[in-house]
Amino acid sequence: MQASSFTESLPRRVVVREMGLRDGLQSVATVVPTAAKLEWIRAAYEAGQREIEVGSFVPPRLLPQLADTGEVLAFAQTLPGLRATVLVPNMKGAERAMDAHAEMMLLPLSASHAHSLANLRKAPDEVVAEIGRIRAERDARGVRTAIEVGISTAFGCTIQGRVEPEEVVRLVQAVLDAGVDAVSLADTVGYADPAMVSRLFERVLRVAGDRLVCGHFHDTRGLGLANVFAAMQLGIARFDACIAGIGGCPHAPGASGNVSTEDLTYMLHSMGVETGLEFDRLLALRARVVQWLQGEPTHGTIWKAGLPKTMKEALHA
Numbered sequence: 433m434q435a436s437s438f439t440e441s442l443p444r445r446v447v448v449r450e451m452g453l454r455d456g457l458q459s460v461a462t463v464v465p466t467a468a469k470l471e472w473i474r475a476a477y478e479a480g481q482r483e484i485e486v487g488s489f490v491p492p493r494l495l496p497q498l499a500d501t502g503e504v505l506a507f508a509q510t511l512p513g514l515r516a517t518v519l520v521p522n523m524k525g526a527e528r529a530m531d532a533h534a535e536m537m538l539l540p541l542s543a544s545h546a547h548s549l550a551n552l553r554k555a556p557d558e559v560v561a562e563i564g565r566i567r568a569e570r571d572a573r574g575v576r577t578a579i580e581v582g583i584s585t586a587f588g589c590t591i592q593g594r595v596e597p598e599e600v601v602r603l604v605q606a607v608l609d610a611g612v613d614a615v616s617l618a619d620t621v622g623y624a625d626p627a628m629v630s631r632l633f634e635r636v637l638r639v640a641g642d643r644l645v646c647g648h649f650h651d652t653r654g655l656g657l658a659n660v661f662a663a664m665q666l667g668i669a670r671f672d673a674c675i676a677g678i679g680g681c682p683h684a685p686g687a688s689g690n691v692s693t694e695d696l697t698y699m700l701h702s703m704g705v706e707t708g709l710e711f712d713r714l715l716a717l718r719a720r721v722v723q724w725l726q727g728e729p730t731h732g733t734i735w736k737a738g739l740p741k742t743m744k745e746a747l748h749a
Protein backbone atom coordinates (compact mmCIF):
# COMPACT_ATOMS: atom_id res chain seq x y z
CA MET A 433 0.00 0.00 0.00
CA GLN A 434 1.23 3.48 -0.91
CA ALA A 435 1.79 5.60 2.20
CA SER A 436 0.21 9.02 2.39
CA SER A 437 -0.11 11.53 5.18
CA PHE A 438 -3.66 10.25 5.54
CA THR A 439 -2.70 6.66 6.21
CA GLU A 440 0.81 6.76 7.68
CA SER A 441 -0.50 7.47 11.17
CA LEU A 442 -2.56 4.26 11.12
CA PRO A 443 -1.54 1.29 13.26
CA ARG A 444 0.14 -1.46 11.20
CA ARG A 445 -1.59 -4.17 13.13
CA VAL A 446 -5.06 -4.21 14.67
CA VAL A 447 -6.66 -6.73 17.03
CA VAL A 448 -10.23 -7.65 16.17
CA ARG A 449 -11.77 -8.72 19.47
CA GLU A 450 -14.70 -11.09 18.95
CA MET A 451 -17.86 -10.13 20.84
CA GLY A 452 -20.35 -12.42 19.08
CA LEU A 453 -20.62 -14.94 21.90
CA ARG A 454 -21.49 -12.23 24.44
CA ASP A 455 -22.68 -8.92 22.96
CA GLY A 456 -24.14 -10.83 20.03
CA LEU A 457 -25.87 -13.71 21.75
CA GLN A 458 -27.15 -11.72 24.72
CA SER A 459 -29.68 -9.94 22.54
CA VAL A 460 -30.90 -12.77 20.35
CA ALA A 461 -33.62 -15.06 21.67
CA THR A 462 -32.10 -18.29 20.32
CA VAL A 463 -30.10 -20.23 22.86
CA VAL A 464 -27.03 -21.64 21.10
CA PRO A 465 -26.10 -25.03 22.62
CA THR A 466 -22.83 -25.20 24.51
CA ALA A 467 -21.35 -27.71 22.05
CA ALA A 468 -21.94 -25.26 19.18
CA LYS A 469 -20.30 -22.44 21.17
CA LEU A 470 -17.21 -24.57 21.68
CA GLU A 471 -17.12 -25.33 17.94
CA TRP A 472 -17.52 -21.60 17.29
CA ILE A 473 -14.59 -20.73 19.55
CA ARG A 474 -12.39 -23.40 18.00
CA ALA A 475 -13.21 -22.17 14.49
CA ALA A 476 -12.60 -18.53 15.48
CA TYR A 477 -9.28 -19.59 16.98
CA GLU A 478 -8.34 -21.48 13.83
CA ALA A 479 -9.23 -18.36 11.83
CA GLY A 480 -6.62 -16.51 13.91
CA GLN A 481 -8.77 -14.80 16.56
CA ARG A 482 -6.80 -14.45 19.81
CA GLU A 483 -9.17 -12.28 21.86
CA ILE A 484 -12.69 -13.56 22.37
CA GLU A 485 -15.32 -12.47 24.87
CA VAL A 486 -16.88 -15.83 25.64
CA GLY A 487 -19.86 -14.81 27.76
CA SER A 488 -21.07 -12.96 30.80
CA PHE A 489 -21.28 -13.87 34.48
CA VAL A 490 -24.85 -12.69 35.03
CA PRO A 491 -27.65 -14.66 36.72
CA PRO A 492 -28.90 -17.33 34.24
CA ARG A 493 -32.50 -16.25 34.74
CA LEU A 494 -31.60 -12.83 33.24
CA LEU A 495 -29.65 -14.18 30.27
CA PRO A 496 -30.32 -17.89 29.67
CA GLN A 497 -28.36 -17.56 26.41
CA LEU A 498 -25.17 -17.11 28.46
CA ALA A 499 -25.92 -19.51 31.33
CA ASP A 500 -23.05 -21.81 30.26
CA THR A 501 -20.37 -19.11 30.41
CA GLY A 502 -18.32 -21.00 33.02
CA GLU A 503 -18.09 -24.08 30.84
CA VAL A 504 -17.40 -22.07 27.68
CA LEU A 505 -14.64 -20.11 29.44
CA ALA A 506 -13.03 -23.30 30.72
CA PHE A 507 -12.85 -24.63 27.15
CA ALA A 508 -11.47 -21.36 25.76
CA GLN A 509 -8.74 -21.45 28.41
CA THR A 510 -7.43 -24.70 26.92
CA LEU A 511 -6.51 -22.99 23.62
CA PRO A 512 -2.90 -21.75 23.82
CA GLY A 513 -2.45 -18.00 23.42
CA LEU A 514 -6.18 -17.24 23.40
CA ARG A 515 -7.17 -14.29 25.58
CA ALA A 516 -10.63 -15.34 26.72
CA THR A 517 -12.56 -12.57 28.45
CA VAL A 518 -15.90 -12.31 30.22
CA LEU A 519 -18.28 -9.49 30.96
CA VAL A 520 -19.16 -9.00 34.62
CA PRO A 521 -21.85 -6.56 35.77
CA ASN A 522 -20.99 -6.50 39.48
CA MET A 523 -18.93 -7.92 42.36
CA LYS A 524 -20.71 -11.26 42.22
CA GLY A 525 -19.80 -11.70 38.56
CA ALA A 526 -16.26 -10.47 39.24
CA GLU A 527 -15.84 -13.09 41.97
CA ARG A 528 -16.88 -15.81 39.51
CA ALA A 529 -14.42 -14.46 36.91
CA MET A 530 -11.60 -14.44 39.46
CA ASP A 531 -12.57 -17.92 40.73
CA ALA A 532 -12.24 -19.10 37.12
CA HIS A 533 -8.94 -17.25 36.63
CA ALA A 534 -10.28 -15.38 33.61
CA GLU A 535 -7.50 -13.43 31.97
CA MET A 536 -9.63 -10.29 31.76
CA MET A 537 -13.04 -9.14 32.93
CA LEU A 538 -14.89 -6.36 31.20
CA LEU A 539 -17.02 -4.18 33.45
CA PRO A 540 -19.65 -2.03 31.75
CA LEU A 541 -20.16 1.51 33.01
CA SER A 542 -22.85 3.61 31.35
CA ALA A 543 -22.02 7.25 30.84
CA SER A 544 -25.78 7.77 30.56
CA HIS A 545 -27.38 7.99 33.99
CA ALA A 546 -30.70 6.69 32.62
CA HIS A 547 -29.09 3.73 30.80
CA SER A 548 -27.10 2.86 33.92
CA LEU A 549 -30.29 2.70 35.99
CA ALA A 550 -32.09 0.63 33.33
CA ASN A 551 -29.18 -1.74 32.77
CA LEU A 552 -27.63 -2.20 36.23
CA ARG A 553 -30.16 -0.46 38.50
CA LYS A 554 -27.33 1.73 39.80
CA ALA A 555 -26.20 5.28 39.09
CA PRO A 556 -22.80 5.59 37.34
CA ASP A 557 -21.04 6.72 40.52
CA GLU A 558 -22.36 3.70 42.43
CA VAL A 559 -20.90 1.51 39.68
CA VAL A 560 -17.56 3.33 40.02
CA ALA A 561 -17.61 2.61 43.77
CA GLU A 562 -18.29 -1.09 43.11
CA ILE A 563 -15.43 -1.17 40.58
CA GLY A 564 -13.15 0.14 43.34
CA ARG A 565 -14.30 -2.70 45.61
CA ILE A 566 -13.67 -5.21 42.82
CA ARG A 567 -10.10 -3.90 42.44
CA ALA A 568 -9.63 -4.24 46.22
CA GLU A 569 -10.97 -7.81 46.11
CA ARG A 570 -8.54 -8.67 43.32
CA ASP A 571 -5.66 -7.29 45.37
CA ALA A 572 -6.81 -9.27 48.41
CA ARG A 573 -6.91 -12.49 46.38
CA GLY A 574 -3.64 -11.80 44.59
CA VAL A 575 -5.06 -12.99 41.24
CA ARG A 576 -4.11 -11.66 37.83
CA THR A 577 -7.52 -11.13 36.18
CA ALA A 578 -7.19 -7.78 34.40
CA ILE A 579 -9.96 -5.22 34.76
CA GLU A 580 -11.16 -3.30 31.72
CA VAL A 581 -14.02 -0.83 32.02
CA GLY A 582 -16.12 -0.34 28.91
CA ILE A 583 -17.76 3.06 28.98
CA SER A 584 -21.09 2.33 27.29
CA THR A 585 -23.45 4.88 25.71
CA ALA A 586 -20.38 7.14 25.46
CA PHE A 587 -21.81 8.92 22.41
CA GLY A 588 -25.46 9.13 23.37
CA CYS A 589 -28.29 7.00 24.66
CA THR A 590 -31.73 5.97 23.40
CA ILE A 591 -33.28 6.65 26.82
CA GLN A 592 -31.53 9.83 27.94
CA GLY A 593 -30.52 11.23 24.57
CA ARG A 594 -27.43 13.39 24.86
CA VAL A 595 -24.43 12.22 26.88
CA GLU A 596 -21.96 14.97 27.70
CA PRO A 597 -18.32 14.29 26.71
CA GLU A 598 -17.29 15.90 30.02
CA GLU A 599 -19.19 13.15 31.85
CA VAL A 600 -17.38 10.47 29.84
CA VAL A 601 -13.99 12.02 30.65
CA ARG A 602 -14.95 12.35 34.33
CA LEU A 603 -15.96 8.68 34.57
CA VAL A 604 -12.79 7.53 32.77
CA GLN A 605 -10.72 9.48 35.29
CA ALA A 606 -12.77 8.05 38.16
CA VAL A 607 -12.25 4.41 37.15
CA LEU A 608 -8.55 4.96 36.47
CA ASP A 609 -8.32 6.42 39.96
CA ALA A 610 -10.15 3.31 41.20
CA GLY A 611 -7.29 1.22 39.79
CA VAL A 612 -8.60 -0.38 36.59
CA ASP A 613 -6.06 -1.59 34.05
CA ALA A 614 -7.75 -0.41 30.87
CA VAL A 615 -10.73 1.47 29.49
CA SER A 616 -12.62 1.33 26.23
CA LEU A 617 -15.31 3.52 24.70
CA ALA A 618 -18.53 2.04 23.36
CA ASP A 619 -21.12 3.47 21.02
CA THR A 620 -23.76 1.10 22.35
CA VAL A 621 -26.64 2.44 20.27
CA GLY A 622 -24.92 3.68 17.13
CA TYR A 623 -25.15 7.46 17.65
CA ALA A 624 -21.50 8.24 16.88
CA ASP A 625 -20.08 9.66 13.67
CA PRO A 626 -16.38 9.84 12.79
CA ALA A 627 -16.03 13.47 13.91
CA MET A 628 -17.56 12.65 17.30
CA VAL A 629 -15.23 9.67 17.59
CA SER A 630 -12.17 11.82 16.85
CA ARG A 631 -13.17 14.45 19.38
CA LEU A 632 -14.06 12.08 22.22
CA PHE A 633 -11.16 9.65 21.73
CA GLU A 634 -8.76 12.61 21.63
CA ARG A 635 -10.10 13.92 24.93
CA VAL A 636 -10.06 10.53 26.62
CA LEU A 637 -6.55 9.79 25.32
CA ARG A 638 -5.36 12.90 27.15
CA VAL A 639 -6.64 11.39 30.41
CA ALA A 640 -6.04 7.68 29.83
CA GLY A 641 -3.08 7.53 27.40
CA ASP A 642 -2.30 3.95 26.42
CA ARG A 643 -4.81 2.65 28.94
CA LEU A 644 -7.50 3.52 26.37
CA VAL A 645 -7.25 0.21 24.58
CA CYS A 646 -10.31 -0.39 22.45
CA GLY A 647 -13.20 1.02 20.43
CA HIS A 648 -16.62 -0.67 20.44
CA PHE A 649 -18.88 0.52 17.65
CA HIS A 650 -22.36 -0.62 16.77
CA ASP A 651 -23.36 -0.31 13.14
CA THR A 652 -26.92 0.77 13.88
CA ARG A 653 -26.82 3.63 11.37
CA GLY A 654 -24.16 2.31 9.03
CA LEU A 655 -21.23 4.32 10.42
CA GLY A 656 -19.49 1.55 12.33
CA LEU A 657 -16.50 1.13 10.02
CA ALA A 658 -16.11 4.88 9.49
CA ASN A 659 -15.97 5.23 13.26
CA VAL A 660 -13.32 2.52 13.48
CA PHE A 661 -11.23 4.40 10.94
CA ALA A 662 -11.56 7.67 12.88
CA ALA A 663 -10.26 5.96 16.04
CA MET A 664 -7.45 4.25 14.10
CA GLN A 665 -6.18 7.65 13.01
CA LEU A 666 -5.57 8.38 16.69
CA GLY A 667 -3.59 5.14 17.07
CA ILE A 668 -6.31 2.92 18.54
CA ALA A 669 -5.44 -0.63 17.49
CA ARG A 670 -8.12 -2.89 18.99
CA PHE A 671 -11.78 -3.02 18.01
CA ASP A 672 -14.72 -5.11 19.12
CA ALA A 673 -16.71 -6.87 16.43
CA CYS A 674 -19.36 -9.59 16.08
CA ILE A 675 -19.29 -12.22 13.40
CA ALA A 676 -22.28 -11.63 11.07
CA GLY A 677 -22.85 -8.35 12.91
CA ILE A 678 -25.19 -10.08 15.35
CA GLY A 679 -26.60 -8.52 18.51
CA GLY A 680 -27.69 -5.19 19.89
CA CYS A 681 -28.52 -4.06 23.40
CA PRO A 682 -31.53 -5.18 25.44
CA HIS A 683 -31.82 -1.73 27.05
CA ALA A 684 -31.24 0.24 23.86
CA PRO A 685 -34.25 -0.43 21.65
CA GLY A 686 -33.47 -0.47 17.94
CA ALA A 687 -29.73 -0.97 18.34
CA SER A 688 -28.32 -3.44 15.84
CA GLY A 689 -25.10 -5.35 16.33
CA ASN A 690 -21.44 -4.49 16.50
CA VAL A 691 -19.53 -3.92 13.29
CA SER A 692 -19.27 -7.30 11.64
CA THR A 693 -16.01 -9.15 12.16
CA GLU A 694 -15.66 -10.13 8.52
CA ASP A 695 -16.41 -6.64 7.12
CA LEU A 696 -13.96 -5.04 9.55
CA THR A 697 -11.32 -7.61 8.65
CA TYR A 698 -11.87 -6.95 4.95
CA MET A 699 -11.45 -3.19 5.44
CA LEU A 700 -8.27 -3.63 7.45
CA HIS A 701 -6.72 -6.10 5.01
CA SER A 702 -7.65 -3.90 2.05
CA MET A 703 -5.78 -1.01 3.73
CA GLY A 704 -2.75 -3.24 4.34
CA VAL A 705 -3.31 -3.44 8.11
CA GLU A 706 -2.42 -6.83 9.62
CA THR A 707 -4.93 -8.71 11.76
CA GLY A 708 -3.58 -12.28 11.83
CA LEU A 709 -7.00 -13.42 10.59
CA GLU A 710 -7.78 -15.74 7.72
CA PHE A 711 -10.60 -14.27 5.75
CA ASP A 712 -11.94 -17.49 4.17
CA ARG A 713 -12.12 -19.18 7.55
CA LEU A 714 -14.05 -16.22 8.98
CA LEU A 715 -16.59 -16.47 6.17
CA ALA A 716 -16.95 -20.21 6.77
CA LEU A 717 -17.53 -19.55 10.46
CA ARG A 718 -20.06 -16.85 9.60
CA ALA A 719 -22.07 -19.38 7.61
CA ARG A 720 -22.19 -21.76 10.57
CA VAL A 721 -23.19 -19.01 13.01
CA VAL A 722 -26.02 -17.97 10.67
CA GLN A 723 -27.21 -21.59 10.71
CA TRP A 724 -27.12 -21.78 14.50
CA LEU A 725 -29.12 -18.54 14.63
CA GLN A 726 -31.69 -19.43 11.99
CA GLY A 727 -34.41 -16.78 11.83
CA GLU A 728 -32.40 -14.19 13.78
CA PRO A 729 -31.29 -10.99 12.02
CA THR A 730 -27.70 -10.99 10.79
CA HIS A 731 -25.74 -8.24 9.11
CA GLY A 732 -22.63 -7.51 7.09
CA THR A 733 -22.00 -7.04 3.38
CA ILE A 734 -18.75 -8.67 2.29
CA TRP A 735 -20.22 -12.20 2.44
CA LYS A 736 -22.68 -11.20 -0.30
CA ALA A 737 -20.26 -9.56 -2.72
CA GLY A 738 -17.08 -11.53 -1.98
CA LEU A 739 -13.58 -10.09 -2.14
CA PRO A 740 -12.69 -7.80 -5.04
CA LYS A 741 -10.81 -9.51 -7.88
CA THR A 742 -7.73 -7.37 -7.18
CA MET A 743 -7.55 -8.62 -3.61
CA LYS A 744 -8.10 -12.26 -4.53
CA GLU A 745 -5.24 -12.02 -7.02
CA ALA A 746 -3.00 -10.52 -4.35
CA LEU A 747 -3.95 -13.33 -1.94
CA HIS A 748 -3.04 -16.05 -4.41
CA ALA A 749 0.01 -14.36 -5.95
Ligand SMILES: [Zn+2]
Binds near residue numbers: 455618620680681690
Ligand atom coordinates in the same frame (compact mmCIF):
# COMPACT_ATOMS: atom_id res chain seq x y z
ZN1 LIG B 1 -22.13 -3.50 22.37
